[in-house]
Amino acid sequence: MFGYTSSQKPAALQFSFLEAPPRLDASPLRELVRRDAKNVPGVYRMLGARGNVLYVGKSRQLRTRLLSYFRLPWPEHRHARMLRETAHIEWESSPNEFAALLRETRLIRAHLPEYNRRGARPLDRWWVIVIPRGAIPRLRVQRASMVASSRGGAASTVIGPFAHRTPLVSAVRVLNDALGLRDCADRVPMILRDSGDFFADDAAYARTPACHRYETKRCLGPCVAACTHAEYHVQLTRAQSFLRGTSDAPQEALERDMAVASAQLSYERAGWLRDRLAALETLNAQLARVREALQRPSFAYRLPGVAGDDRLYLIRDGRVIGESAVRDVDGIDHLLTLEARPVSTATALTVDALEELTLLEHWFRTRAEESSRTAPTVRELL
Ligand code: SF4
Structure with missing residues (x-):
């Protein structure tokens, strides 16, 4: 230094x-x-x-x-x-x-x-869904670089990255509507039915939000004591399960509504629901690609260094989890130990992981020749 x-x-x-x-x-x-x-x-x-x-x-x-x-x-x-x-x-x-x-x-x-x-950073190209910590969080679509720059970002669950914002915003809106999650600004006060807020006046409990989502049953209404903390979190967990690929509950709810609309000969509503289902299925396909990228098998990467100081990197789940000088026997042993660990089944990212995933994606996409320096295992590059 x-x-x-x-x-x-x-x-x-x-x-x-x-x-x-x-x-x-x-x-x-x-x-x-x-x-x-x-x-x-x-x-x-x-x-x-x-x-x-x-x-x-x-x-x-x-x-x-x-x-x-x-x-x-x-x-x-x-x-x-x-x-x-x-x-x-x-x-x-x-x-x-x-x-x-x-x-x-x-x-x-x-x-x-x-x-x-x-x-400008590689992260600027990407969008993510963020689930922040908090009592009544909402799903957010944000630029990945913004999440990485925010101090609260590290405590959030991050799903992505995605290339295009507009379809992502539409799909998240459908998901929110299907599960009754809030999508209003953080400044809107929340009053849960079990909040124990004895000092809230009766008018606060009785008020109807100036929000069509509650009127049209697309939000549980945590702003007007229309649901409890647990009820909201059941739906939030369903959203997380959908985003992690372990639940189809939102699609099933839409399909049920579509069947009811068709049975009632309400074809306009059935068509509207079909478009919503398509948005969710598009998001589902994108999520599957993200999960596949996250669970890619590990590979090793060898780069020539200054004055013969060649380096080996072990990349797993979109992250560099270890590196060593090729001539450092102990360092290489450590890489081999890391390599022997079971592959993770991560379906969501931390912000740190997102940074490295996008860095690696950008590095190998813009330098096609670098793939020739990679191999499935460390030993193949020694
Ligand atoms: S009903 Fe209330 S909590 Fe739900 S989106 Fe509207 S303002 Fe927000």
């Missing part, structure tokens, strides 16, 4: 949180990069005066990349503005670009740096 601590900290460093960050002199940083950085793959961190991580980046050519920051027009370019807030730069070399990318992803996840949140 290399680094720099400015010896020219201006008096303005004793700023309060309400003041603008100090504009630091970048020339000592430039001199240090010129002197010590090498053109090798690696990861760098820009640190603010309080040691806060402002930005994490990676490059195949660290020195060239770091020097390029000092040529950016100030104040127009946001990275030039960031440089004026930077008191320290740290960098570390990586054995190859893949290792640098992986390290960058994990550092961004760990620090959620202010200047990374707005940048």
Whole structure:
């Protein structure tokens, strides 16, 4: 690890949180990069005066990349503005670009740096269904990068990733309607029948929400004490089971309604229900593909490193679960031990796993030649 601590900290460093960050002199940083950085793959961190991580980046050519920051027009370019807030730069070399990318992803996840949140990342391409923790949660469709950037994201269940938002939103709406789950904004107050909220006035219990979903029996009405906590969670569990591929309850409910509508010669309603069923079945097919990707057998990946430092990576369930230098006997033994473990049957992701899944997907999709460096087992690459 290399680094720099400015010896020219201006008096303005004793700023309060309400003041603008100090504009630091970048020339000592430039001199240090010129002197010590090498053109090798690696990861760098820009640190603010309080040691806060402002930005994490990676490059195949660290020195060239770091020097390029000092040529950016100030104040127009946001990275030039960031440089004026930077008191320290740290960098570390990586054995190859893949290792640098992986390290960058994990550092961004760990620090959620202010200047990374707005940048383009592979996760920006994808959408996910999020089930946050909470008393009366609702299913959300969000951009994967937003979930990864949110501090609450790690506690949520994440289903996906999906390529297109619009059909996903439609299918989640159908799922919500079929199971009676809320889809309103978080700010809408919830009053459960068993909430024990003795101080809620009678009017609160008696009120009807200004929401057609309750009127049309598409929501259990947790906002008007029309259901208990347990009743809501039975339906939420059904939604989770559907998303995990272990239950067809929502489709069965729609099919029953369709049969009733047909029997009553209500063909318009039957057609409407058929469209809803089709939306759910499309989502079901997409979910099956996601599950298949998550449960792909593990494979090993060998990359040439700088100065003969070849590396082996063990990838399983869309994650890099182990890595080792090829010439490190103990490290390779550890990879073989990891490889011998049973394959998981994961059907949902954590945010960390989602980041790596999309990273790997992007890496191998945009570099078709890399597949020739993979093999089903570690031994085949030794
Ligand atoms: S009925 Fe109440 S809880 Fe359900 S979606 Fe409407 S406002 Fe939200």
